[in-house]
Amino acid sequence: MTIEYIIYITYKNLGDIVNKIHLVGNAHLDPVWLWRWQEGYAEVKATFRSALDRMKEFPDFIFTCAGGAYYKWVEENDPAMFEEIVIRVNEKRWVPVGGWWIQPDCNIPCGESFIRQGLIGQRYLLEKFGFISDVGYNVDSFGHDGMLPQILAKSGLVNYVFMRPDVKENDEIPSVLFQWESPDGSQVCSFRIPVSYSDYIGSTRNCYEEKLRMAAEEVSRLDMDLMEFYGVGNHGGGPTVRTIKTLQKVGEEIGDKAQILFSTPSTYFHQMKKSKPSLEVYSSSLRQHAPGCYSNLLSIKRGNRQGENALLAAERFSVLSGWLSDHVFPSESLQRGWEGLLFNQFHDLLGGCSIERAYQDAAALHGEVSTIASREENMALQKISWKIDTWWIKKAMGKDKHWQSWEQDDFGIPVVVFNPHSWEYNGYVTNKICCSRVEDESGQFDPHQIIRGAYNNNKDEKWATLFPVSIPPLGYRVYRLYLTKENPEIKSYVNSMNITQHSIENQYLVLKFNPETGSVSSLIRKETGFEYISGEASLGLVIDDSHCDTWGHGEDRFDLVEGRFGQPEFSIIEEGPLRCCLRVVTKYGQSKMVLDYYLTEDGHDITVRGRVLWLEKYRMLKIAFPVKMINSECLQSLTFGYDRTNADGKEKVGQKWVALRGEDPLGRMGILAIANDGFPAHSFQDDEVRLTILRSPEYADHMGEKDGFIPNIDMGTHSFSYALIPSDAAEVESEFVSIFRGAEELNLDPTVITETYHKGTLPLIQDGIAISNENVFSSALKESWDKSGYILRCSEISGLVSDTTIELPLLGVRFDASFTPFELKTFKISKKDKRVQEVNLIEL
Template sequence: MNNNIKLHMIGNAHLDPVWLWQWQEGYAEIKATFRSALDRMIEFPDFVFTCSGAAYYEWVEQNAPEMFEEIRQRVQEGRWVIVGGWWIQPDCNLPSGESFVRHGLYSQRYFQEKFNVMAKVGYNVDSFGHHSMIPQILKKSGMDSYVFMRPDEHEKQMERSLFWWESKDGSRVMTFRIPISYNNWTANDNEDPTRYKALKVFELAEKHEHDLMNFFGVGNHGGGPTIGNIQSIQRLQEEYRADRFKISSPNAYFEEMGKRNLDLPVHTDDLQHHASGCYSAHSETKALNRQAEHRLLTAEKFSAFSHLVAGFSYPATEILRGWKNVMFNHFHDIMGGCSIKEAYQDSREAYGESLNIAAVSLNAALQKISWSIDTMKDEIQSLSKDVDWLTWEQKDAGIPVVVFNPHSWEVHAPVHVNRMLKGVSDDQGEAVEYQIVRASRTNIEDKYDTVFMGRIPAMGYRVYWIYKDKKLPLTAVGQQALVSEPYALENHWYRLEIEPHTGHIKRLYDKLNGTEVLKGQGAVPIVIDEHHCDTWSHGVFEFRNEIAKFSDAQIKLIESGPIRSILRVTNRYNFSVLQQDFILYRDKPGIEVKVKLDWQEKHKLLKLSFPVNVNEPEATYEIPYGYIERPVNGEEEPGQQWLDVTGNTGADDAQRYGLTLLNDSKYSFDVKDNDLRMTVVRSPMYADHYGVRDEFGEYMDQGVQQFRYALVPHEGDWRNAEAFKKANELNVPPIHIIETYHKGSLPQIAEGIRVSASNVIVTAFKKAEDLDGYILRCYETDGKDGETTIEIPVLNRKWTMRFGKCEIKTLWIPSDPEQAVSEVNMIEMPV
């Protein structure tokens, strides 16, 4: 043995609070595991325990306060080492960028408050892959190193177990991949498993010529280090030398390795792939997650804005509760769709609570603003419903509708009001074109709604007026009129043709650029067999076993008017039905598609295919707080709200052109050559790890689901398509409140923020956790350095600052106007 090499023996208990059991069982197991770890400390004075997951500590604090005090004492002694700095060990591909920030914000502050320490080491030992913006998020959340295990060596070969991991902005963390397992591990029944594994890892350390960590302890369902584990290590220490197999912690390991100035490789990619099926398993959980993340952020923004302009009481406690539910459901076995069926009733309830908390907070904030807007008209003396039982309109004066935009840029978007109207005007009294559309209700003759296009200021609002009986003469005319045919739609930008017998897109023509967008049929619903996959799709990285396409098309023009036209395409396969509503707006580029799927298949997967008409294609995916280019090799990849394929087109291959696909609830995609595909649904059994399948197995994603996607053809690349902004607009449309007449201090139009650079997006605006003032979080989207001027009129603040490429900035805006705006880290502490 090399006399200079040693192993840091890491005593841990991998704790899945939910997997083949529900969270209530996980709750009990965490208490038992923590008790066991404390017992080991009494029995073995040199024993050190490592544990992550702020949620677990909070459970113990609430349910076993005496044990919590013991843990506090051991933390102060340095024998109980807190790692991770996040609420649980989440899926590290699917939560939003801001969600990863919240894991650090709430968890690190919790650890600081309760234990007077913060985690120094990021720790996700069982998560199924890791997006490449994690280094920046870790660094700005107080952590400068990272531990993971998946993908394993057989899934991703890497030069070393220890390396630097660097994100696009240049942030770098020392990163360690756990060899063999985070648990106890048995490969040979004739040997002591602790000894056997330790010697195997020691061989690897000698090969790498530096120390490694070796993890031990019973895991998954908790347990942690056993008496036998520690006795085995003691025997190794006696046999080889005590410091060769040192009971240690990740903190101690990284501190020691950081002092050695090792020449370590630098990794700048994400860390994939493991369990590719988890990007699409259990569609409902993923859709609820997307909705809850966005609604909480929107509630925060308008709660802060409403507090400033109307004195609204900011609901900090409620919003924190909402985020805790969402963060818990990010746990990799929940978010990854690989837990038991009963666990998804629990996650449904938790997401429901968060969505309701956000909805109640948001509504109260918006209505506080809308009630404070001056909407009184000279001819109105008092409120009365003499004229109409449904609205407060009098004397054909109209009723105000306050439309809110949560984004940090102006949006031009449809507003859908559940009334049948004769007129619409803006805040200046200018008539606005509208369209009568079928409502969801069938109430005698009352079964029609109204849609009009609103233009709403950034993170602000605008009042529109709706009229029950008064018709208004239009003075402004929009773009070229919509053309609606039985199998085709056309506007100023595109001509979209549907093939009658298949229901697939036959042609999508970009009129402004003179380009055929697709090379072959598009929106093709392809059924893929995956009987050979377990729930995770372990060892399967491509889904290409095509067995059928949805067919038997029925096509119907269901809307045709001055605002938009809709072609409904209905396809069938076996007992499954796919309904796609292709929507073209007259004054808004892009093709929006509203989908309703009734899925009745088992061990099958459905993809929508879009072969983009380009050569030398390049695929770019949105990842949390960033983007990444990946090979066009057909491998299943995780993504967020958009995916783009761009390449060369034209006779000389000089013109750059592409197609961006937006979505509101999907996370799984692949691109093979120029064929862009979105995975819509998978139907494996629940928690099937290559088990013996029988007639009692339960299958996920059976029945009806609904979602939206959109196609944005563009010249240039995804930046020209404004992919980040358009995806957020699809996910978070304007919100409106139907108001009445009243005096107020606020104007009928207000802008909440101004950001000079188009490549800087604001994701969060909230009250600071304990600083006096507000937090604004922004990130650079396009990979370009530059200066940006930001203005918040209601705070009378305006400042200019520089953003590096792909940089995430957290800014503190003090309530005291004499104090300058300053940058803080993601846990809202000085940089």
């Protein structure tokens, strides 16, 4: 008898007399938490073995489990057990759900990470079991980004199961079953687990009896079917013999209120869409539980951001290299990198609430990800740079002038700059050699500045060359750096910058500091006189959160200011003509923070590079930005978009930027955006946003025991960066291009390769992509899963309807595409005939 027949007979017999409780047997498996991944690996196998045994003992029992990584572990380590699972899947007794590689944190990863969770997870299910899941499944994740419905739906996951936030944490979510809608209009039918996804223990009858009776009461109150999840979880385990017998017995006792059946999430959603075709719609992020998790472990959060950027750049450059050379896209290597990165996005790991040893393992895995990405990027780019025709010297190479360069007779050192972005990059790069002159590929003079290098090698070899570049979208450009060639044009170059001990200024902006506190006291746009700052900005605040546990359970804000960094010391690090840098050192207790403020001569934003020696236990570091705007609103980035947040002082989590928008005292509209390089938490109240840099509870201190035995998180030295991006725009949509690009460029620099003289077939400048609309950008360019084409993913980021022309000149491909606001589109370009077709996110 098949499970479909069992379910059919059950429903036929029950009819519409009473509502049903769909019992979902599962085991929540944390591969890492209060244990290392090796223990999680063993627990997956033990749990799967137990579930298979239960199927032999109870013919109606069905097991549900999410996480492609777990199935791969079993496939590799116990192929025989994996074959048993395949048989049970074919019988529909075992139901793989989720369609993702792992159950990740659902706020911190970038949009492409969520897409790859689905691509790799769903493709694994399709290859091993012959189907893709239709149920997204992140039952323990602490919140859910508002753009996920689009990503889920376009990955085949039209239903979604979650538990957090619960009704006490977010009472605006309608009922337990609703349509969750993202800003583009995509919807997924979503179920919020009302009690719990699993249980810690399986030995007592009362645990499951209580849950089932509560579910029966809820079914009666709501007058609708519900799912009830059972099985020992977190450290695996799943349904036990006693559990199943208890549920069967209690099910008989509550028969007048509800009927129970062993079921699956897919079955539940299928039945509910028939009985309740119209559901309430919720159109916002599902937030938020455990706000402390979004500032724990700065290193893993920045490591995740860096890994994402590195893998995406390696993919783009590998495709570009394949178009320009004989380079073969390294699909297996990069997939290994993605699987490692996606594993480290597990919610308890990326959320910073696991044991200390787990983070040593995670750092090692991030190291592998970085190594894979950098190796593949370097291979791809050096295939290109080696084929560029730099043979302008037309004589034998030699290091007669400098031991680190091949320059001969003032012919210039070829330096190739690669742009990883889908728009033209206009910014600055450095070369570690101190040069006298810089020219572009046509011999045109380029101004430069000698700055302090990142090394000391004898008395004189500690200087580097900073110079401006303009690089085509997803392309490259060759510059020539000269060691001794004269530079007469520099005499006529006008220096528009000015720096003092307490201010930096260029032709667009004036940044002033309070000499008493070290804070930013003023940020003015010269053209309009718009003042963005009110009070003391960019100042370190020390927050007392000693009453909190690692998660921040029961908290929704961190606002107990214990003190402020002070005792400032100012020093000028760089002094024009292209860039100025003012260093501000402040202290608090035994802690010290160094902030380097960079402003370029043509810059419309300020980059801040920070380093902090943090020694404050059970405290949090925030950096505040009060703005001189009336009734400002706060905007925070989502994956592929943005939303608005309340001025309530609660701890929030975004993506790569947060912005304040409001009127100055003269009624003019302004925006101050602040981009980050991996610390996504912030709060907003009274026209002030506070970035949360880090916090230092004990590792994995569940419910705040604080017995002093466990080390504190984030003690020591940390680096971070942010950018201040001011604007005068009246309409926020028109400024999202500059905000978005500024945030992306803060997180991903161009790649610079110092070359030699050689003949080649490639030109000195080359572009790789052209997108006609600035508000449409490409988030991914890679080889397709089936290796028959290329995947180009684009999205609209400003909330505008856009008709766009996209061109890939090296392929001779040009096509038009229409985007609705915040729409995400995936295009597959055939290698064979260059035909373009739109596919979903899992490339089907």
